[in-house]
Amino acid sequence: APMSTPLDSARALLQAEASALAELATRLDGAFTKAVDLIAAHHGKVVLCGVGKSGLIGQKIAATLCSTGTPAIFLHAADAVHGDLGILQAGDPVILISRSGTTSELVRLIPVLRSFKSPIISIVGNTQSPLATQSDVVLDIGARPEADPLGLVPTTSALLTLALGDALAAGLMTQRGFGPSDFARFHPAGQLGRNLSLTVGEALQPLDRCACAKPGDALRDTVIAMTRHPHGAACVLAADGTLAGLITDGDLRRALGRGVDINTARAADIMTVNPVRAHAPMSLAEAARIMEDRPSQISVLPVTDAATNRCLGLIRIHDIYQAGIV
Numbered sequence: 100a101p102m103s104t105p106l107d108s109a110r111a112l113l114q115a116e117a118s119a120l121a122e123l124a125t126r127l128d129g130a131f132t133k134a135v136d137l138i139a140a141h142h143g144k145v146v147l148c149g150v151g152k153s154g155l156i157g158q159k160i161a162a163t164l165c166s167t168g169t170p171a172i173f174l175h176a177a178d179a180v181h182g183d184l185g186i187l188q189a190g191d192p193v194i195l196i197s198r199s200g201t202t203s204e205l206v207r208l209i210p211v212l213r214s215f216k217s218p219i220i221s222i223v224g225n226t227q228s229p230l231a232t233q234s235d236v237v238l239d240i241g242a243r244p245e246a247d248p249l250g251l252v253p254t255t256s257a258l259l260t261l262a263l264g265d266a267l268a269a270g271l272m273t274q275r276g277f278g279p280s281d282f283a284r285f286h287p288a289g290q291l292g293r294n295l296s297l298t299v300g301e302a303l304q305p306l307d308r309c310a311c312a313k314p315g316d317a318l319r320d321t322v323i324a325m326t327r328h329p330h331g332a333a334c335v336l337a338a339d340g341t342l343a344g345l346i347t348d349g350d351l352r353r354a355l356g357r358g359v360d361i362n363t364a365r366a367a368d369i370m371t372v373n374p375v376r377a378h379a380p381m382s383l384a385e386a387a388r389i390m391e392d393r394p395s396q397i398s399v400l401p402v403t404d405a406a407t408n409r410c411l412g413l414i415r416i417h418d419i420y421q422a423g424i425v
Contacts, residue, residue: 144169176202176208179211191215193212198225200223218235226239302419310330330415332399334412344374346370375397378402
């Protein structure tokens with residue numbers, strides 16, 4: 100048989116890991132639901148414990164749980180018996196991670212955890228192991244072979260554990276009704292958090308800084324106003340301040356391409372009459388979605404009062420991405 104190349108090994112590994120993940124999805128059962136219920140019912144934190152690669156995965160799971168509304172910490176099994184158990188409070192669920200289910204540092208912890216009245220959830224690849232048989236809930240990643248060329252390195256087992264942690268976070272988010280505003284509360288510094296927590300009203304270009312026109316205004320004057328306030332669009336306003344239409348830079352280019360005479364045309368001749376719009380209380384994320392989730396993307400939206408249709412200004416994709424950045 101021909102020698103396999105590094106690329107062959109890499110592809111084989113990814114395919115093995117992918118099929119292991121797909122199989123794990125079909126094997127989640129009542130034990131998973133029980134783990135979610137147990138964690139959701141507890142008002143304190145969750146403690147994750149593991150050694151080596153399992154420990155690194157445990158740290159990631161703890162971080163993911165924290166960011167999705169479940170306070171969690173990682174406790175290194177070796178340090179636990181040397182004073183770090185002080186972090187554990189009575190009843191805190193503990194998730195022990197070990198592919199073999201025989202990791203001595205973890206097995207040794209079980210009697211100690213029992214004395215704390217901590218429910219024990221284990222993530223293992225062997226349901227007959229000492230860890231599994233002494234746990235309250237067993238989450239089984241299955242005894243699949245590792246996917247590396249030697250079949251020894253924690254590859255598949257680490258990935259399945261990581262994915263199971265993500266699955267727990269997803270289950271808990273659903274159980275708790277954890278929504279975008281909750282996520283934003285835990286991520287105030289990131290672009291994601293800003294977009295979810297800031298509103299269009301807080302980031303828009305106010306009307307007095309925007310090009311405005313009346314439907315009967317000469318198109319030439321509208322173009323001059325758009326040059327003075329280059330936000331990519333002009334708001335066309337009825338006499339009562341409600342939004343009659345919008346003229347974007349694109350509308351202008353298309354009108355000129357059609358042979359519209361800039362000297363005789365009126366704003367009303369080329370404006371879009373019922374433009375897509377945003378409202379002040381809307382999150383920036385929602386406004387970005389309106390701009391981007393369409394066959395032809397747009398980069399500016401008029402902002403109106405939802406009740407009265409009064410125009411408040413413009414929001415540009417630029418404003419969304421600059422918002423909150425000092």
